[in-house]
Amino acid sequence: MKADVPPSGAPLVELKGISKRYGDLLANDGIDLSIEPGEIHALLGENGAGKSTLVKILYGVIEPSAGEIRWEGRPVSIGSPVEARALGLGMVFQHFSLFDELSVAENIAVALSDEWNLSTVRSKLGEISSTYGLALNADRAVWTLSAGERQRIEIVRCLLQNPRLLILDEPTSVLTPQESEHLFTTLDRLSAEGCSILYISHKLEEVRRLCRRATILRAGRVVATIDPRAKSAREIAALMVGNEVGEVRTDAPHHPEGEILRVANLSMPPAGLHGQALRDINLVARAGEVVGIAGVAGNGQSELFAALSGERPADRADAVVIAGKASGIMGIDARRRLGAAFVPEERLGHAAAPSHRLSENTLISHAAAEVSRSGFILVNAAKRLARSIVQSFDVRTPEGDPQARKLSGGNLQKFVIGREIIRKPKLIIVDQPTWGVDAGAARLIRQALVDLARAGSAVVVVSQDLDELFEVADRMAVIHHGSLSPLRPIGEWTREAVGLEMLGVAQAHGGAHAV
Amino acid sequence: MRFELTPRTHVSPVMRALAPVAAFITAFLIAGFVIWLMGRSPVAAFDVYVLQPLSDPWALQELLVKATPLALIAIGLSYCFRANLWNIGAEGQYVIGAVLGGWLALKTHGTEAGAWVLPLMLLLGVIGGALYGLIPAFLKTRFGVNEILTSLMLVYVAQLILDYLVRGPWRDPKGFNFPQSVTFDPSATLHPILEGGRVHYGAVFAAIAVLVTAVVLGRTLFGYRLKLTGDAPRAARFAGFSSKATTMAVFAISGGLAGLAGISEVSGQIGQLQPSISPGYGFTAITVAFLGRLNPVGILLAALVVALTFIGGESAQILLKLPLDLTQAFQGILLMCVLAADAMVSYRIRFATRGGGK
Numbered sequence: 090m091k092a093d094v095p096p097s098g099a100p101l102v103e104l105k106g107i108s109k110r111y112g113d114l115l116a117n118d119g120i121d122l123s124i125e126p127g128e129i130h131a132l133l134g135e136n137g138a139g140k141s142t143l144v145k146i147l148y149g150v151i152e153p154s155a156g157e158i159r160w161e162g163r164p165v166s167i168g169s170p171v172e173a174r175a176l177g178l179g180m181v182f183q184h185f186s187l188f189d190e191l192s193v194a195e196n197i198a199v200a201l202s203d204e205w206n207l208s209t210v211r212s213k214l215g216e217i218s219s220t221y222g223l224a225l226n227a228d229r230a231v232w233t234l235s236a237g238e239r240q241r242i243e244i245v246r247c248l249l250q251n252p253r254l255l256i257l258d259e260p261t262s263v264l265t266p267q268e269s270e271h272l273f274t275t276l277d278r279l280s281a282e283g284c285s286i287l288y289i290s291h292k293l294e295e296v297r298r299l300c301r302r303a304t305i306l307r308a309g310r311v312v313a314t315i316d317p318r319a320k321s322a323r324e325i326a327a328l329m330v331g332n333e334v335g336e337v338r339t340d341a342p343h344h345p346e347g348e349i350l351r352v353a354n355l356s357m358p359p360a361g362l363h364g365q366a367l368r369d370i371n372l373v374a375r376a377g378e379v380v381g382i383a384g385v386a387g388n389g390q391s392e393l394f395a396a397l398s399g400e401r402p403a404d405r406a407d408a409v410v411i412a413g414k415a416s417g418i419m420g421i422d423a424r425r426r427l428g429a430a431f432v433p434e435e436r437l438g439h440a441a442a443p444s445h446r447l448s449e450n451t452l453i454s455h456a457a458a459e460v461s462r463s464g465f466i467l468v469n470a471a472k473r474l475a476r477s478i479v480q481s482f483d484v485r486t487p488e489g490d491p492q493a494r495k496l497s498g499g500n501l502q503k504f505v506i507g508r509e510i511i512r513k514p515k516l517i518i519v520d521q522p523t524w525g526v527d528a529g530a531a532r533l534i535r536q537a538l539v540d541l542a543r544a545g546s547a548v549v550v551v552s553q554d555l556d557e558l559f560e561v562a563d564r565m566a567v568i569h570h571g572s573l574s575p576l577r578p579i580g581e582w583t584r585e586a587v588g589l590e591m592l593g594v595a596q597a598h599g600g601a602h603a604v
Numbered sequence: 605m606r607f608e609l610t611p612r613t614h615v616s617p618v619m620r621a622l623a624p625v626a627a628f629i630t631a632f633l634i635a636g637f638v639i640w641l642m643g644r645s646p647v648a649a650f651d652v653y654v655l656q657p658l659s660d661p662w663a664l665q666e667l668l669v670k671a672t673p674l675a676l677i678a679i680g681l682s683y684c685f686r687a688n689l690w691n692i693g694a695e696g697q698y699v700i701g702a703v704l705g706g707w708l709a710l711k712t713h714g715t716e717a718g719a720w721v722l723p724l725m726l727l728l729g730v731i732g733g734a735l736y737g738l739i740p741a742f743l744k745t746r747f748g749v750n751e752i753l754t755s756l757m758l759v760y761v762a763q764l765i766l767d768y769l770v771r772g773p774w775r776d777p778k779g780f781n782f783p784q785s786v787t788f789d790p791s792a793t794l795h796p797i798l799e800g801g802r803v804h805y806g807a808v809f810a811a812i813a814v815l816v817t818a819v820v821l822g823r824t825l826f827g828y829r830l831k832l833t834g835d836a837p838r839a840a841r842f843a844g845f846s847s848k849a850t851t852m853a854v855f856a857i858s859g860g861l862a863g864l865a866g867i868s869e870v871s872g873q874i875g876q877l878q879p880s881i882s883p884g885y886g887f888t889a890i891t892v893a894f895l896g897r898l899n900p901v902g903i904l905l906a907a908l909v910v911a912l913t914f915i916g917g918e919s920a921q922i923l924l925k926l927p928l929d930l931t932q933a934f935q936g937i938l939l940m941c942v943l944a945a946d947a948m949v950s951y952r953i954r955f956a957t958r959g960g961g962k
Binding site for chain 1 (some may be wrong): 613823824825826827828831832835836838839840841843844846
């Protein structure tokens, strides 16, 4: 399966002593990395470890402060992505850069040099699609495609330029398990043909599935270069985080009682042109349990969150019942007063105001509570509250009452989740609780959510991370195209069953995405 | 080669404090260069613009007179700008406030109407400005129309309404056909604070506005709501603050204060309605608001400083034969310098060379 190209002298690309400094922060610190021809090399590390910086340097997006890049043994300087592509580098970014309104072929042609036109793209597209199993219809508009198909466009776009090295940044974060497996097959084939692949991820299982060598970054430095198959997932995680990661305890007795949240036949039209409509959603969360909602990004999770939180109220009061009160048409503040709490997906800008201090940020969800009286802010109470959140949830802050943006992702997430949990809500709805958060913080957050449920609250966790849901949820449902599957106890779900629901059962039977 | 603005990791408080001063010096240097190009002495111009007004008791009093409407309007604008809403039409709200308040003065002209006239005029001024400010707010919240365009265009509408009224229905029959209304009765006149002085009670209103705003913006949930709406609109929605209500509220407040400035000016300084009742206070107040960093006390200081340019501009016209337009040009230069200086404090400029790499 893997290419057996012997390392004929020099590696394809070699990074030597790459450093990048942003003010006081050393994002990359003397990084050495080499990739052989045909090798699938993993770049592992937590968010903020310096993976993105390193890749952007390699792809010519940013300039290193120090260090050298060698391409087939020759020192090169890569001043821009155009030069990178000319050398033979291709990159598939985590966030797609596609025009929604244009067709697949148009999107590909736009990104290529002038020698290409629509008809040459179309014919070559067919060829590449069949060689690598990347099924794409050249004339479909991009906005009608799934995330997996959109990613194929990006990959095909790179392959058309005959890359020697393909860089993929967290490619499976938007894919179902089946789509991921399909991607791995394609990558294996590419590697067998001699194309090198730099695979960036923090998912250990897939790295062990794909790669023989992995470079692990922590805090901007290479901590180890290993064979991921020779180490256990725990050992690798320990290298990434720097210490042993414990597991979430969920073994406390679990006795769900009265209903706290009931969603009945909730339907919402899409908010924008490409928004997702919600279709006839039914959901019940009881006191004392964690309800998980799985799904691939963009299937209506943020719309569901907006409808449950009241940021976008429904048109029927009884569509959402919180603590026995029909609250479908209430705003978010009224729902908070019923004892509900909410944590949106975006930390900066949605859950918290980046330029505001933590004490000010307590006002966002406590406007009606103890930090204000008859319209006046109780400044000292807000500071005390921020301090107690910081202490109770182990938020590491650079100073006493810092601006939210000065916190790392994990610490800010602990703060915004702590801000809600400290109110002891009857119901908490969390969208992507540990997205882009380091393993230590993720564990603390999951534990806090589980503990809250065990103390008698209803907890609803919307997440794309299946491992997370299997770890914390008591019951789970899958959202697909704005519809929610029935809720089933977690023990009745298998990964395969979840994957089928993620694709939409009917579609999977029809074989459109058959793997 | 291209410019790149990269955020500074550490923003020095000293630099932040000095930025407006640096802006001023730069603006004076640019203006001095322009004056030199026009064949006048920049040194003499500086003397006339700045030093003479500051060394003359009459001019110092005049400074307060000009600073009053500037401060009132700019305080109002600070509510909008904090919430990232761009009311560029304070000049129009000022005019409509003066028109609606002036209407009562003309209605009661020559009657025995008592002391209630003036307070009611002031109230009408506030209401007129607020309602006029609500037009762009309504268009924005209802139809998504850009408030910068509508509020600016409504300035010209307001000015034409005033023009029409003083040339037509409201013209003084004994005014030798001059386009102006009758002179207001004493009961419709805002009196000077000191007998024989020029500074009227509008200055007190401005001082009250500064104090109230300092408390509202710094200590109340409403103030936090504006700040949050401006800094992180999604977080404001998450906090349960309706952006429509915020928009309506800040436009009403800033329009109301501009209207109060308008009616105060008309009933306190001018004493009648005429086609031109403002040397551009509504626009200059934008500069004042930013020069004062949207902070109430800062705005008060900035209003005093910018008032200087109005007085200096008038003297320069007489003494140096420099056109009055130069004053507006200078105010524009000053605004650009203030914004640029603030940007320089938080960002550094990098000259990026493309393609080369090191």
